[in-house]
Amino acid sequence: MTTGKPHDRVDGRAKVTGQARxxxxxxxxxxxxxxxxxxxxxxGKIVRIDAAEALALPGVLQVFTHENAPRLAWRDRSWRxxxxxxxxxLRPLHDAEIQFSGQPVALVVAESFELARHAAxxxxxxxxxxxxxxxxxxxxxxxxxxxxxxxxxxPPPKPRGRADEALAAAPVRVEATYEHPALHHNPMEPHxxxxxxxxxxxxxxxxxxQGVGNSRDYVCKxxxxxxxxxxxxxxxxxxxxxSGLRPQYQLFLAVLAARExxxxxxxxxxxxxxxTLGYRPWTRQRVALGAERDGSLRALVHxxxxxxxxxxxxxxxxxxxxxxxxxxxxxxxxxGVAPLDLYTPIDARAPGAVTGLWALESAIDELADALDLDPxxxxxxxxxxxxxxxxxxxxxxxxxxxxxxxxxxxxxHRRSRAPRSMRAGPLQIGWGMATGIWExxxxxxxxxxxxxxDGRLHVASASGEIGPGTYTIMSQIAxxxxxxxxxxxxxxxxxxxxxxxxxxGGSATASSVGxxxxxxxxxxxxxxxxxxxxxxxxxxxxxxxxxxVFLDRGLRLRSGTxxxxxxxxxxxxxxxxxxxEQATAIPDMARQSRYTSxxxxxxxxxxxxxxxxxxxxxxxVVSAVAGGRILNPKTARSQILGxxxxxxxxxxxEHSMLDHGLGRFVNHNLGEYHVPVHADVPEIDVLFVExxxxxxxxxxxxxxxxxxIVGVAAAIANAVFHATGRRIRELPITLDKLx
Amino acid sequence: MLPVMGDETCAITLKVNGATLRLQVAPWTTxxxxxxxxxxxxxxxxxxxxxxxxxxxxxxxxxxxxxxLSLAVMRDGASVTTVExxxxxxxxxxLQQAFIDHDAFQCGYCTPGQLCSAVGLLAEGHASxxxxxxxxxxxxxxxxxxxxxxxxxIGQAMRPRRSA
Numbered sequence: 001m002t003t004g005k006p007h008d009r010v011d012g013r014a015k016v017t018g019q020a021r022x023x024x025x026x027x028x029x030x031x032x033x034x035x036x037x038x039x040x041x042x043x044g045k046i047v048r049i050d051a052a053e054a055l056a057l058p059g060v061l062q063v064f065t066h067e068n069a070p071r072l073a074w075r076d077r078s079w080r081x082x083x084x085x086x087x088x089x090l091r092p093l094h095d096a097e098i099q100f101s102g103q104p105v106a107l108v109v110a111e112s113f114e115l116a117r118h119a120a121x122x123x124x125x126x127x128x129x130x131x132x133x134x135x136x137x138x139x140x141x142x143x144x145x146x147x148x149x150x151x152x153x154x155p156p157p158k159p160r161g162r163a164d165e166a167l168a169a170a171p172v173r174v175e176a177t178y179e180h181p182a183l184h185h186n187p188m189e190p191h192x193x194x195x196x197x198x199x200x201x202x203x204x205x206x207x208x209x210q211g212v213g214n215s216r217d218y219v220c221k222x223x224x225x226x227x228x229x230x231x232x233x234x235x236x237x238x239x240x241x242x243s244g245l246r247p248q249y250q251l252f253l254a255v256l257a258a259r260e261x262x263x264x265x266x267x268x269x270x271x272x273x274x275x276t277l278g279y280r281p282w283t284r285q286r287v288a289l290g291a292e293r294d295g296s297l298r299a300l301v302h303x304x305x306x307x308x309x310x311x312x313x314x315x316x317x318x319x320x321x322x323x324x325x326x327x328x329x330x331x332x333x334x335x336g337v338a339p340l341d342l343y344t345p346i347d348a349r350a351p352g353a354v355t356g357l358w359a360l361e362s363a364i365d366e367l368a369d370a371l372d373l374d375p376x377x378x379x380x381x382x383x384x385x386x387x388x389x390x391x392x393x394x395x396x397x398x399x400x401x402x403x404x405x406x407x408x409x410x411x412x413h414r415r416s417r418a419p420r421s422m423r424a425g426p427l428q429i430g431w432g433m434a435t436g437i438w439e440x441x442x443x444x445x446x447x448x449x450x451x452x453x454d455g456r457l458h459v460a461s462a463s464g465e466i467g468p469g470t471y472t473i474m475s476q477i478a479x480x481x482x483x484x485x486x487x488x489x490x491x492x493x494x495x496x497x498x499x500x501x502x503x504x505g506g507s508a509t510a511s512s513v514g515x516x517x518x519x520x521x522x523x524x525x526x527x528x529x530x531x532x533x534x535x536x537x538x539x540x541x542x543x544x545x546x547x548x549v550f551l552d553r554g555l556r557l558r559s560g561t562x563x564x565x566x567x568x569x570x571x572x573x574x575x576x577x578x579x580x581e582q583a584t585a586i587p588d589m590a591r592q593s594r595y596t597s598x599x600x601x602x603x604x605x606x607x608x609x610x611x612x613x614x615x616x617x618x619x620x621v622v623s624a625v626a627g628g629r630i631l632n633p634k635t636a637r638s639q640i641l642g643x644x645x646x647x648x649x650x651x652x653x654e655h656s657m658l659d660h661g662l663g664r665f666v667n668h669n670l671g672e673y674h675v676p677v678h679a680d681v682p683e684i685d686v687l688f689v690e691x692x693x694x695x696x697x698x699x700x701x702x703x704x705x706x707x708x709i710v711g712v713a714a715a716i717a718n719a720v721f722h723a724t725g726r727r728i729r730e731l732p733i734t735l736d737k738l739x
Numbered sequence: 740m741l742p743v744m745g746d747e748t749c750a751i752t753l754k755v756n757g758a759t760l761r762l763q764v765a766p767w768t769t770x771x772x773x774x775x776x777x778x779x780x781x782x783x784x785x786x787x788x789x790x791x792x793x794x795x796x797x798x799x800x801x802x803x804x805x806x807x808l809s810l811a812v813m814r815d816g817a818s819v820t821t822v823e824x825x826x827x828x829x830x831x832x833x834l835q836q837a838f839i840d841h842d843a844f845q846c847g848y849c850t851p852g853q854l855c856s857a858v859g860l861l862a863e864g865h866a867s868x869x870x871x872x873x874x875x876x877x878x879x880x881x882x883x884x885x886x887x888x889x890x891x892x893i894g895q896a897m898r899p900r901r902s903a
Contacts, residue, residue: 114772638842
């Protein structure tokens, strides 16, 4: 078996030697450079743009603005990408209207990057400001159900029972409001696009994207091009986390300039401009829980309002998890979005679940405190054995094992219940825990494969590699299916010339693209078996795929003593130099829709709080994950580590700060927007519990990109409460909130 | 109006990954942009251009620096080592191998900076514990959160040194 074992990344050597090439690193002989000019007001209109001084510089080729940009697609639907929410997407350089601070209003193109940057500073944008609103509390009353149209969004389920009456009647109640600010993804690679104009006028585009097909289709629709005129090639992405799900404005601007100038163009955003893209929305939530004195939940109310822009209804699944995670007869879940004069939010690692579970899992901890119960015992008391909202079973749910194995690894039984009861020298110690949940999903994807007589296998699908290890796990799956060493397999991705794959998001690549790779390898197996059956005295006569196994570059009967037949011999016999297959994997909806499929986790955290300084240090974390079958424990562990680190950032550091006077994010750099650094991250113990699931997809995997972060912020906040007796309900937990 | 600095260039000599280069560079060109745009050494990454993320870390005369904060003309005569210059032919630098062994990266974008920074760290000789590694590597951000694996990788590369 090749899957299930730890494997080094097959792209590891390229990444440690600097050979992995990212979107802004491709070149072309006549390449010119574009630098974006953004606006500094949140709402209003452009009165005029004076680019004369910039244009007067030798080497400056053009300054594109709404005044000289060509008229392009007219309908909103041409501008709406695969994962756009409902509304009217941003049309850069379309007209004089300013919809948010940081909106791109000009692109300066010059022969060198330095010259373009210098010239961009010379462009004068005269604006007329209109009043703006960037305070969520001021617009909460305007919260509305999001317009339809965003893929993956499910409106909250209908109320079950009578939650408010049950809450009023419950012997023990907790009720609180939780809030977290807008959070920017900040992948290390800034968004970038290199557009290479080929000799025939076609465009080869290297775009930082989580979906090459999404970028390709967007460019085709907006610029009125056919898909054979545009090819998007992105073999490596320097982190996405959701920020690359939608085409970002540098793609549009680079293509615009390349077409107008008939030159190859590169546009790279600055780190400051990365804060003009989407973000995890600012969200306020109210959770009310009612319970019997033994801890049995009687009522659960969860209401959330997240911000969106004025022109699109970004939405995410914040509250549905609360109806699924715990058994409770009376629930009422509500969600709305409220518009601010900011850019539209965009999915950020575990969108919705991170937000909802931060509130729910804090509230459960508050209830445990009110009941004087162990927080883990309270969760086990209310463990849901089926999906009450959809009245269907779980395809698998090993959360109980996460709780048990995680608690054992952490030593949870040694926790003293009372807040402020554990100390280490001058520091207050706190132990907290929380649950995580994320939806296991599969989307249609295709793959092709070419097996050559020399025993090499080339498999390809237009998926992405934002860092999870796609190249590696796909190579493992293919190698295992055909009994080849991994070194004999090459997996190719990130190119619209390859068979289409689902956009890389939602932890669904392993399940979706993996299933396509599995399917195409099964097709090869089938062809090889057929060919082997035509060999003289074939031991495979009358046998099916279930009777044979591919091992050590050969085919053999699963039972019996017959010798294996080398794949090379089968192909030689058939007179084939190569064997090609293509396959599509489509989710078995008839079966999958009868079940609810989720990944789960239990997160245990120890913090040390210095009450004199208000500082919180995470000392250790145990994350126990039920994520179905684990294809590569090495890369899988890394995914969970990354999620936990994101959770530490969310809990203690990250905060996109709005200056409401200016209506803009003001800490727009990595010196002031704090993400965790080496010194902030302790030992993180990741364990995967055994979980078999033959419903979710043919591989039995659930995806790991999101589950690692979910619940971490609540676990840390709960640990801070245990350490200090202070319940912080507004993230991040910075020292000002503890002093 | 400012003079257009790109018009004038200065002659400098740089040794880059062992090769001596005589270059005419504009005074406003950073060492980072020189490496990436002019010399095609895109292994060195631009993450913030403000010295806040460490992705552009290279070794100048053996010392780790943020190449985005240095103009190329300031380094006339210096010897620069980038991630492309760490391996000896096909043989990876022990840190490069340790990064692969410990899965010390995911997307790979911060990796060249982490590697060059770690080479500099080992040369400085101030780190012997994991906590010291964490402290002295904190100028290199990794948004994928590979930190525990990076610390383990650096620890592995340090071990022979410790026993020596």
